[in-house]
Amino acid sequence: MRLFSRWVFYAGFIFLYLPVVVLIVSSFNASRFGGAWEGFSFSWYQRLFQEPTIWHALVNSFVVAIYSSLLATLLGLTAALALHKYSSRLQKLHLGLLITPLIMPDILMGICLLFLFISIALKLSLFTVFLAHTTFCISYVTMIIKTRLETIEPTVLEAARDLGASSFTLFWKIVLPILSPAILAGWLLAFTLSFDDFVITFFVVGPGATTLPVYIYSMMKFGAPPMINALSSLILLFTAIITLIYYHITEGERAS
Amino acid sequence: MKRVKEWFLTFPSFGWLFFFFFIPACIVYAFAFKRADVTGTTLPGWSLDSIKTLFEKQSLILAWRTIWLCGITTLVSVCIAIPMSLHMALSPPSRQQKLLLAIMIPLWSSFIVRIFAWKIVLHPEGFIKGILLYFGLIEKSTPLLYNDLAILIVMVYSYFPFAILPLYSAASKFDFHLFEAAMDLGATWRRTFFTVYLPVMFPAILTASLMVLIPAAGAYVIPEVVGGSGSEMLGNTIARRVLLDRNLPEASALSLLLSLLIFIPAILISRCRSSQIEGYR
Numbered sequence: 001m002r003l004f005s006r007w008v009f010y011a012g013f014i015f016l017y018l019p020v021v022v023l024i025v026s027s028f029n030a031s032r033f034g035g036a037w038e039g040f041s042f043s044w045y046q047r048l049f050q051e052p053t054i055w056h057a058l059v060n061s062f063v064v065a066i067y068s069s070l071l072a073t074l075l076g077l078t079a080a081l082a083l084h085k086y087s088s089r090l091q092k093l094h095l096g097l098l099i100t101p102l103i104m105p106d107i108l109m110g111i112c113l114l115f116l117f118i119s120i121a122l123k124l125s126l127f128t129v130f131l132a133h134t135t136f137c138i139s140y141v142t143m144i145i146k147t148r149l150e151t152i153e154p155t156v157l158e159a160a161r162d163l164g165a166s167s168f169t170l171f172w173k174i175v176l177p178i179l180s181p182a183i184l185a186g187w188l189l190a191f192t193l194s195f196d197d198f199v200i201t202f203f204v205v206g207p208g209a210t211t212l213p214v215y216i217y218s219m220m221k222f223g224a225p226p227m228i229n230a231l232s233s234l235i236l237l238f239t240a241i242i243t244l245i246y247y248h249i250t251e252g253e254r255a256s
Numbered sequence: 257m258k259r260v261k262e263w264f265l266t267f268p269s270f271g272w273l274f275f276f277f278f279i280p281a282c283i284v285y286a287f288a289f290k291r292a293d294v295t296g297t298t299l300p301g302w303s304l305d306s307i308k309t310l311f312e313k314q315s316l317i318l319a320w321r322t323i324w325l326c327g328i329t330t331l332v333s334v335c336i337a338i339p340m341s342l343h344m345a346l347s348p349p350s351r352q353q354k355l356l357l358a359i360m361i362p363l364w365s366s367f368i369v370r371i372f373a374w375k376i377v378l379h380p381e382g383f384i385k386g387i388l389l390y391f392g393l394i395e396k397s398t399p400l401l402y403n404d405l406a407i408l409i410v411m412v413y414s415y416f417p418f419a420i421l422p423l424y425s426a427a428s429k430f431d432f433h434l435f436e437a438a439m440d441l442g443a444t445w446r447r448t449f450f451t452v453y454l455p456v457m458f459p460a461i462l463t464a465s466l467m468v469l470i471p472a473a474g475a476y477v478i479p480e481v482v483g484g485s486g487s488e489m490l491g492n493t494i495a496r497r498v499l500l501d502r503n504l505p506e507a508s509a510l511s512l513l514l515s516l517l518i519f520i521p522a523i524l525i526s527r528c529r530s531s532q533i534e535g536y537r
Contacts, residue, residue, distance in 0.1 A: 001445040002346060008339035009355075015336075015413065016362050019373035022383075026376050079269035086262045094266055097273045103522050104281075105474020107491040108511055111498055112280035119283060135276040138269055198368045199476055203498070213368045220372050220481070229376070232369040239365040246364075247357050 020236060027229035044230035054231060057215035060126055061195055064211060068133035069190035075134070076141025076186055077179075083142070084149040101139045109136055110203030117204060124206035132204045133194040140193060141186035148182030149175075181249050188246050192239065285515075287508035296503035306505040310513055319513060322490040325404070326472040329411040333468045334461060336412070337419035342453070344420075345427035356424065363417045371481050374410045375401065378482070402484035410478050415471050419464035426460030462525045473518050490514045 030041035048054065079098060083091055101109065113132045122128060152175070160170055198213035205214055212235070219228050291303035309315060344355045362370065377384055378400040388394045400406060430453070438448040454461075476491035483489075488496075490510060497507035 001342075001449050005339035005343040005346070008336065009343035012336050012340045012416070013358065016359065016417070019370055019377050019413070020362060020365070022377050023369070023373035075269045075272055078265050082262065082265035082269075085265070088262065090262070090266060090270075094270050097270060097278060101273070101277055103470050103518060104277075105470065105491065105514065105518060107474050107476045107494060108281075108284070108514060109277075111494065111507065111511060112284050113276065114498065115283045115287065115504070116276065116280035131276060135273065138273065142269070192364055196366050196368075203495075213366065216366075216368050216372065217477070220375065228372065232366070232372060235366050235369055240361055243357070243361050243364040247360075251353070 023229055024233045024236070026226070027233040029226065029229075031226070044226045047227050048230045048234075051227065053210075054212075054215065057210045057212045060209060061212040064126060064130050064133055065191050065194040068130050068137060068194045069187055071134045072137035072190045072194075073141050073183060073187040075138045076190075077145055077183060079138065079142040080145035080149055083146055098139045098142050101136055102143075106136075106197075106199035107203075110200040113200065114203045124204060124209075126206065126209040128204045128206065129201050129209065129211065132200050133197060136197075136200060137190035137193055141190050144186040144189065145179060145182045148179055152178055185246060185249050188242060188249070192242055196239075284508050284511050287504050288512045290505040290508075292503045292505045296501050298504050306509040307512075309506055310509055315510070315513075318488065318490060318493055319517070321488075322473060322514075322517065325407060325411070325489060326469055326475075328408055329415060329472045330465050330468045332408070332412050333416035333419045334423075334464055336416050337423050337464055338454075338457070338461070341420050341423035341427045344424050345430060346432070352428065359417050359420055367414065368477065370414065371410060371477055374406075374413065374482060378406055378409075401482055402487075404483070404487050406482040407475075407479050407487055407489075410482050411472050411475060414478065415468045418467040418471070422460050422463040422467060423457065426457055430456060459529050462529055466522060466525050469521060470518055474514065490517070 027044055028040050028042070029037055030043065031038035079094065083095055083098075104112075110132070113128075113135065117124060117128050156174065157170060160174055165173065196213060197211075198217055201211050201214055202217070205211065210218075216228055216231065219225060287298070288306055289302050289304065291299045291301070291305045293299055310319075340359075344352055347355060376382060379385070380399070380401070382400075385394075385400055388400075389396060394400075434452055435448055438452045439445075443451070474491050475489055476495055479487055479489045479492050480495075483492075490513065494507050494510045494514065497503045497510065501507075
C-alpha cells in the first residue's frame with residue numbers, strides 16, 4: 001500500500017505539472033502553430049513586449065486586483081471580528097451570507113451580478129469588475145482571519161484588560177499584531193483570486209476594460225498565438241513567486 | 257451600546273453581501289418565474305413557462321450530461337486523491353509541507369493558463385498524440401481534443417487538488433499504529449486499507465467529493481475550450497442564453513436547476529458529516 005500510494009502520488013504529480021512544463025517548453029518553440037518542435041527561440045517573448053493591448057490588460061488586472069483585494073480584506077476583517085465576538089442570531093445570518101458565495105459556482109455569481117448591474121442600470125466597466133471581485137473575495141478573507149482569531153488565547157486578552165488596557169489598545173496592541181499574518185495571507189489570496197478570475201469578470205466586464213485572463217481567453221478562443229505561451233509562462237512564474245511568499249508567511253505563523 | 261458596536265462591525269460585510277450577493281440571487285431566481293417571447297424579450301407578469309422548459313427533453317439531457325460528467329470527475333478525483341494524501345501523510349513531517357506546497361503551486365497559478373496548456377498538450381500535432389500513435393493505441397484520425405474525454409481529463413486535472421486538501425488534513429491526524437496493529441493480527445495490506453483506513457477517512461472523503469463536485473457542476477470554461485459542439489454542460493447553456501439568445505427567464509430557470517444540483521448534495525453531505533461526527537462522540 002505504501003508503494004502503491006507512492007506510485008499514485010508521483011503519477012498525480014506528473015499529471016499536475018505536465019501541462020505547465022509543456023507550456024513553458026513551447027513558449028520557446030520557434031514554430032508558429034505549436035505542436036512540432038522547430039528549434040529554440042526567444043522571439044515570442046520579444047513580440048510580447050511589443051504588444052500594447054497586453055500591457056493595457058495587465059494594468060487593468062493589477063488595478064482591479066489591488067483595489068478589490070484591499071476592500072475585501074477590510075470587509076473580511078470586520079466580518080471575522082463580528083463573527084468571533086458575537087453569537088447572536090444576526091451573526092448566524094451573517095455567517096450564512098458569508099459561506100454561500102463559497103459554494104456558489106462562478107458562472108451563477110457572474111450572472112447574478114450581471115442581472116443586478118442591468119437592473120440598477122449601472123454601465124459595465126472596470127468599476128463593475130471591481131465590485132464583483134470584492135464581492136467574491138470577502139468570504140475567503142473572512143474564513144482565513146476567522147481561523148486565526150480562534151487561536152488567540154482568551155487569557156491573553158484578560159491579562160491585558162486586568163492591566164488596564166482599553167478595548168482600543170487591546171485591538172491595536174494585541175489583536176491586530178496577532179492577526180497580521182492572517183490579514184496578509186488573506187489579502188494575498190484575495191489578490192490572486194481577483195487577478196486570476198475569468199468567469200465572473202467575463203460577465204460583468206465592459207467594452208475596453210479587458211483584464212488579462214479575459215484577454216488570454218479571447219486570444220486562445222480564436223486560434224492560439226504562441227505569444228500567449230510566453231505570456232502564460234511569465235504569469236506562472238509570477239504566481240509561483242507569490243505562492244512561495246504566501247508559504248513563508250504561513251510557515252512563519254506556524255513556527256511562532 | 258453592545259448592539260450598536262455589533263452592528264458597526266457587522267454592517268460593512270453584511271450590507272455589501274446583502275446588496276451584491278443576496279439581492280442579485282433573488283433577482284435571478286425571480287426571473288425564472290417570468291416568461292420571454294420568441295425574440296427573448298422578457299414579458300411582464302409571472303408565469304411558469306420557463307420552469308416548464310426544464311422538463312423538456314433537451315433540458316433533461318443537458319442536466320443528465322452535467323450530472324454524469326461531474327459524477328465521474330468527482331469519483332476519479334477522489335480515487336487519485338486518497339492514495340496521494342496517504343503518501344503525503346506517511347512521509348516525514350518536514351517533507352509533508354514541501355509536498356503540500358508542490359501540490360498547491362499549480363492551484364494558485366492562473367486557471368485559464370492551465371486550461372490553455374491542455375490545449376497544447378492534447379494538440380493534434382502534440383507529443384501525447386505522437387506517443388499514443390507510436391504505440392499504436394489510437395488511429396491517426398482519433399481526436400484527443402473537443403470531446404467528452406478531453407472535458408473529463410481537464411476537469412479532473414483542475415479539481416483533484418481540491419480533494420487532496422481535506423483528505424490530507426484527515427490523513428495526517430490518522431494514527432498509523434492502527435496499520436501495524438491490523439497487520440500484526442494478520443490482515444493483508446488490502447484488508448487494512450479497506451476495513452481500517454477508509455472507514456475512518458469517510459467524513460473527509462465526503463468533504464473532498466463536495467470540493468470537486470461544486471466547481472465541476474458549474475464548469476463553464478473547460479467545456480467551452482476543450483469540449484466539442486455536442487458537449488455543452490449546464491454552465492455553457494446558461495451563458496449562451498444570457499449572452500447570445502438574451503433569453504433571461506430561461507437562463508434563470510437553468511440557473512435555478514444548477515443551484516439545486518449543487519445545494520442539494522452540499523446540504524446532504526454536510527448533514528451526513530455532522531451526524532457522523534456526533535456518532536463518534
